[in-house]
Amino acid sequence: MKKRLSMFSIVFLVAMLLLAGCGSGGSESGGSGDDNTFKVGMEAAYAPFNWTQGDDSNGAVKIDGNAEYAGGYDVEIAKQIAKDLGKELVIVKTEWDGLVPALTSGKIDAIIAGMSPTAERKETIDFSDHYYTSELVMVVKKGGKYEGATTLADFSGAKVTAQLNTFHYSVIDQIEGVSKQTAMESFPAMRVALESGMIDGYVSERPEAVSAAAANENFAMVEFTDGFETSEEDTAIAVGLEKGSDLTEQINESLKAISEEKRQEIMDTAIKNQPAAQ
Incomplete structure (x- = not known):
């Protein structure tokens, strides 16, 4: 009887170890853990x-x-x-x-x-x-003071912002004399701020700027002949x-x-x- 119990215990322990090994599969690479x-x-x-x-x-x-x-x-x-x-x-x-x-x-x-x-x-x-x-551009009010801008210098004195925790916000410092505004949480928030006149423009990438101008006829995209210095990354x-x-x-x-x-x-x-x- 003792031998039978011992054999049963061994088989049970081996089975539990195998199950534990299967359960840990897929966790090495992180992620959600769902292979499907x-x-x-x-x-x-x-x-x-x-x-x-x-x-x-x-x-x-x-x-x-x-x-x-x-x-x-x-x-x-x-x-x-x-x-x-x-x-x-x-x-x-x-x-x-x-x-x-x-x-x-x-x-x-x-x-x-x-x-x-x-x-x-x-x-x-x-x-x-x-x-x-993509390339960096500026989104401004159509028909406004900055629609015809071609260089960063044209935005001297302008109220400009960008999205929080993005490199877009850091490049604003390249504009001499700019009035750098508080960074905003999202692009919809910046579009509202631009529409209301709270800001004169926000830094964006070309696709988003094209998208903004297409969604709101009051917006325009400024592409620079002398623009922001950026790296490929x-x-x-x-x-x-x-x-x-x-x-x-x-x-x-x-x-x-x-x-x-x-x-x-x-x-x-x-x-x-x-x-x-x-």
Whole structure:
């Protein structure tokens, strides 16, 4: 009887160890821990890269835990990556400041949110290869004092702002004599501030500025002949990933398959499809 009990105990312990080993699988690379989903964080408030809408028109994806849907350039890129990974795409709507913490805590698997792979961010997270590169411009009131500006010097004395915790805000210091305003939480907030006259302009990337002018006939985009000094890592956009993520190589392979022509086509379509209120 003692021998039988001993054998039973050994078999039981081995079975428990095997089960424990299976349960820990997939945790090494961090992320959400669900092998069947690809959880992507984004603001869903930065058209044409990403926005929120009420239905699934134009290929929008339902936002996790929300009755609304996310659409835009980033969503289309995320859909292609998820397809190549063989996973179901899950969009997790997250405030800009919460994106990196959500990634490092494992709530999401990737950030696809028009994020630049700056040196500061690289200290905390990894990035994929670039999936879009843009230039910095200014969004101003149409018909106003600054619509005809061509150089940074033209904005001397202007009330200018940019989004909080972005390199857009830091480059304002390159404008001599500018009246630098408090950074704002989101692009919709800056558009409201511009419309009301609280600011004279805000720094943005070209796609967002085109989007702003398309959504509001009172806005115009200023492209510079003598503009901001930036590095490639500032104006490029990449997928944010947890340090050492085993998804990086696979995502780079997926991005490599999207030609420059296709990327521009996706962006042009996103600008066309953006909701009027974005």
